[in-house]
Amino acid sequence: MAQQILTHLMFEGSAEEAMNFYVSLFEDAAITDVRRYGPGEMGKEDSIMMARFRLRDREFICIDSPVKHDFSFTPAMSIFVECEDEAELERLFTQLSGGGEVMMPLDDYGFSRRYGWVCDRFRVSWQLNLK
Template sequence: MNNTIFPCLWYDQDAGDSARFYCDVFSGTLTADTPVVLNIELFGQKLMLLNAGPQFTKNPSVSFTVFCDSEEEIIRYWERLSENGKVMMLLGSYTWSKKFGWVQDRFGVSWQLVLDGKISEQKIMPTLMFIHQNTGKAYEAMKLYTHTFPDSEIKQIQRYSDSEEIHDSEPAGNISRGHFTISGYSFLSTENSYDHQFDFNEAISVVVMTDNQEQTDRYWDALVADGGRESMCGWLKDRYGFSWQIVPKKLIELMNDQDPVKAHNVVQAMFRMRKIIIEDLEKAYYS
């Protein structure tokens, strides 16, 4: 599994409880445990959980679709995730799946559970809902993402007029489900015209680890172009409001140096940056 691309979930000091909960539910592994950053591995996939404060709240504009192999498996996940959570769509039979359910768990993370219908070996797929001003732009976004990153492609498009999943509220031709990959990592996308009281925010982002400055610059420039917005410490929002973290691997190497003074200098330099500049990190490290 490609673990240089992975989701990051924002928490207000309960990331540890969430990490242990998901490891228990999905038989995962806690691979890093610090006061600020926790990493877990579920089905070979990395997720980063960030204790960062109350500024952003997770919502269903980004959910995680889990492809289940048996009825026993989907019921087991549903029972655990729905406990003290919020049911978005009841677990039941639908035209697109003989068993499907959508739930927001106690930590605010949304999960879509699907029985069968597996479309790749990747068990969990981040699922982006294009709503409000982005309705009708999911295909455009998928083209941007797959053109930006190497070894990427749009794998499958299902439109509301192409299947039995036709909803009266959805314009014909809008995407009911798109499957695309960036550098081999699978995502799903969908469009919904309902006036939801939420949208993309920084509470769920995607981290992309880069090999060098040239790669960092290329991804950053492509994603902020035509209406995107730079933020701090390697964070940005693309033109659709979706958040990315473009992080050189060198930053992690220098931050984890055994010399606490050097590591501290690197972190302080990072705090002053928008796009991460490797040369400036190295200057701080050797200062």
């Protein structure tokens, strides 16, 4: 098997909710594998030990960490989405910012005619750009 480089998202109890939300936003998206913690295992029973999902041509891994950490996601690392049209950009911006935080509202910032940056309700950072 060829080497793969994947984006790994670590949650503390909301991996399944986040993964389902992300897959619902993109047409060519799917959950491709889910492994859950069982009875007596390190994580909470039925939480996500490891799952894989695809958003268009990009594959992601997510987990529910059984360990409490003093850190979470940071906007310094974000998922960058090149949107094909204004309607897609607006839809993604609205859905991803719901319950989250708008870091840069949709606007023309010089480097892009239409761009926005949000942290979603799971604290994952998304940069949305109109091609």
